[in-house]
Amino acid sequence: MFNESESRRPLRSSLPSTGSAPTHPRLLAWLDEVVALCRPDAIHYCDGSAEEADRLARQLIESGTLIRLNDELVPNSVYARTDPDDVARVEDQTFICSEDERNAGPTNNWMDPAQMKRIMSDLYDGCMVGRTLYVMPFCMGHLDAADPKFGVEVSDSAYVVLSMRIMTRMGREVLETMEETEADFVPCLHSVGMPLEPGQADVPWPCNETKYIVHFTDEKMVWSYGSGYGGNSLLGKKCYALRIASVMARDEGWLAEHMLILKLISPEGRAFHIAAAFPSACGKTNLAMLDPTIEGWRVETLGDDIAWMRFGQDGRLYATNPETGFFGVAPGTSFETNPNAMTAIRKGNSIFTNVAMTPEGDIWWEGMTKDKPETLSDWKGRAWHGKSGPEGGRPEEKAAHPNSRFCTPIEQCTILADEYHDPAGVPIDAIIFGGRRENTVPLVTQSRDWRHGVFMGATCSSESTAAAKGAVGVLRRDPMAMLPFIGYHVADYVQHWIDIGKGAEQSKLPKIFYVNWFRRDEDGRFMWPGFGENSRVLKWIAQRIAGEVDAMETPIGLLPAEGGIDVDGLEISDEDLAGVLGYQEHEWRDEVPRIGRWFDSFGWRLPREMVDELLQLETALGREMSNFGH
Ligand SMILES: Nc1nc2c(ncn2[C@@H]2O[C@H](COP(=O)(O)OP(=O)(O)OP(=O)(O)O)[C@@H](O)[C@H]2O)c(=O)[nH]1
Numbered sequence: 001m002f003n004e005s006e007s008r009r010p011l012r013s014s015l016p017s018t019g020s021a022p023t024h025p026r027l028l029a030w031l032d033e034v035v036a037l038c039r040p041d042a043i044h045y046c047d048g049s050a051e052e053a054d055r056l057a058r059q060l061i062e063s064g065t066l067i068r069l070n071d072e073l074v075p076n077s078v079y080a081r082t083d084p085d086d087v088a089r090v091e092d093q094t095f096i097c098s099e100d101e102r103n104a105g106p107t108n109n110w111m112d113p114a115q116m117k118r119i120m121s122d123l124y125d126g127c128m129v130g131r132t133l134y135v136m137p138f139c140m141g142h143l144d145a146a147d148p149k150f151g152v153e154v155s156d157s158a159y160v161v162l163s164m165r166i167m168t169r170m171g172r173e174v175l176e177t178m179e180e181t182e183a184d185f186v187p188c189l190h191s192v193g194m195p196l197e198p199g200q201a202d203v204p205w206p207c208n209e210t211k212y213i214v215h216f217t218d219e220k221m222v223w224s225y226g227s228g229y230g231g232n233s234l235l236g237k238k239c240y241a242l243r244i245a246s247v248m249a250r251d252e253g254w255l256a257e258h259m260l261i262l263k264l265i266s267p268e269g270r271a272f273h274i275a276a277a278f279p280s281a282c283g284k285t286n287l288a289m290l291d292p293t294i295e296g297w298r299v300e301t302l303g304d305d306i307a308w309m310r311f312g313q314d315g316r317l318y319a320t321n322p323e324t325g326f327f328g329v330a331p332g333t334s335f336e337t338n339p340n341a342m343t344a345i346r347k348g349n350s351i352f353t354n355v356a357m358t359p360e361g362d363i364w365w366e367g368m369t370k371d372k373p374e375t376l377s378d379w380k381g382r383a384w385h386g387k388s389g390p391e392g393g394r395p396e397e398k399a400a401h402p403n404s405r406f407c408t409p410i411e412q413c414t415i416l417a418d419e420y421h422d423p424a425g426v427p428i429d430a431i432i433f434g435g436r437r438e439n440t441v442p443l444v445t446q447s448r449d450w451r452h453g454v455f456m457g458a459t460c461s462s463e464s465t466a467a468a469k470g471a472v473g474v475l476r477r478d479p480m481a482m483l484p485f486i487g488y489h490v491a492d493y494v495q496h497w498i499d500i501g502k503g504a505e506q507s508k509l510p511k512i513f514y515v516n517w518f519r520r521d522e523d524g525r526f527m528w529p530g531f532g533e534n535s536r537v538l539k540w541i542a543q544r545i546a547g548e549v550d551a552m553e554t555p556i557g558l559l560p561a562e563g564g565i566d567v568d569g570l571e572i573s574d575e576d577l578a579g580v581l582g583y584q585e586h587e588w589r590d591e592v593p594r595i596g597r598w599f600d601s602f603g604w605r606l607p608r609e610m611v612d613e614l615l616q617l618e619t620a621l622g623r624e625m626s627n628f629g630h
């Protein structure tokens, strides 16, 4: 695959190695090529064991990449500070390299796969000199799933090994299953892009200014170079479970989505399964672990970031979480906002990246406690005293990077639903789309039907966050919260959603809702308290599914009727409540041409159904305008 066969290149078999080598023929052939190209000094075949993780953590602590945290406060946990320029996904440098440019579509960067391979092979040439190559067989989803999805990540970063072990099923058992069943796998090649010459000292966070996150979607292969940060380096997550899997899902008739999965249980004990898509840093982890403020209602967690949904024998859509950990946004997480996440985190066995640290060796971030500790060392390693900000910095700086993260095993979540362990997953009753909009989009809207729901998802928009490099707070369309993760043409993706609905028995399809927790008043204050109070919206959704409450038909969809949302005991002014629940016609009249321009960008592949929906919205708004005479 690299068009290289020079004899000076090292042979894998001549390298010092630890762990047991695979026998899988395709894997061996691929490893031979990687070794010849990247030229690591040694190779380690990961077994995924706790002993292996311990050993690697100790090495990384010694070399200065990791700091051990206080065992009494966060047991068995470590802390990493990245290079200040390697803190988020790099969407500009993320590519979908399909053979045919037209299949990448207008929302992805594209390059000819052969050209990309030439560029990256030059970068990979000798990129692991002085380093160890780690081989990580992994499985996204259950090993005993009907159609298990295997991958093998090879990386020169032990931080990646420790993180992959938390986030995926990784190691010996996976390899054995792959070998026994002669299963194919997605090759995922990762390098931090910083070789070490003999005698050259390493830096705490090796990376390269040049970064590429590349998906060969026809071949089903991932190449990542230059970044050690989560979404760029843990290749099972966004690269495989969303970008590559979305292509598989299109071809095989299922859905790979950027969604949390939760189980909502009513006071009578009735269970509702809900999948919800919000863009990065817009509230998936928080909703997945929600602690309801309303009497008698409970939430159990199934997943907080990725959902794979397939039709079951009974014609219903079943969701599974292919991951085994949380890679959650730290700032804003507290015992008040997300007690379940805090409890899971406090059990330890976690990796914290770019948070702040107290002198006692505890973690801290903005929003964790009301008051900032007196002394801290921040995510850049600078000392903080009192309120004055970092030494040599500005007082308004944050001690934890806004995209700092905790990486924690999902099993530590005390409200994990039993069904998480079921390879068949859970039947989904409702799908929620959402975004971060300071205006226009009401707290909750139900779609009239599947097609209208797909329209809501396809036109979903959000203000950008710190989860990706670039300006924060810029409004962009983010279809189904998948904008950075669709592995093919966005129009075909929306068509796929429409087709999923067409092929199904309508009454068995999940109901679709659109929510917005982020509406603000003129002073920029959030009008809806959010977090645990979002349970009031979930209750309305459950009651809609059960047919227990009425809704109001409006041009934009079905809104809660007067008194429909349970606000018993909620501290909210009538003005704020009306402000979040209602919709402003003038805002929607402004929204229609924006949606039109968004759809224009799809080109001729834009599904006809979406044009119809937009026309219907426009007409309904027009009619409404004349009805009310303004
Ligand atoms: N105002 C408000 N903020 C919220 C709410 N839910 C979450 N947030 C904030 O949104 C930010 C991100 O929330 P997360 O739940 O971590 O987002 P996510 O969608 O899981 O993010 P990724 O892991 O990047 O995919 C945090 O700062 C939260 O405090 C809410 O209901 N209201």
Ligand SMILES: O=C([O-])CC(=O)C(=O)O
Binding pocket: 088, 089, 229, 230, 231, 232, 237, 238, 279, 280, 281, 305, 327, 467, 468
């Ligand atoms: O992928 C990452 O780095 C973190 C994440 O969940 C997201 O950005 O949606």
Ligand SMILES: [Mn+2]
Binding pocket: 258, 279, 280, 281, 305
């Ligand atoms: Mn995410």
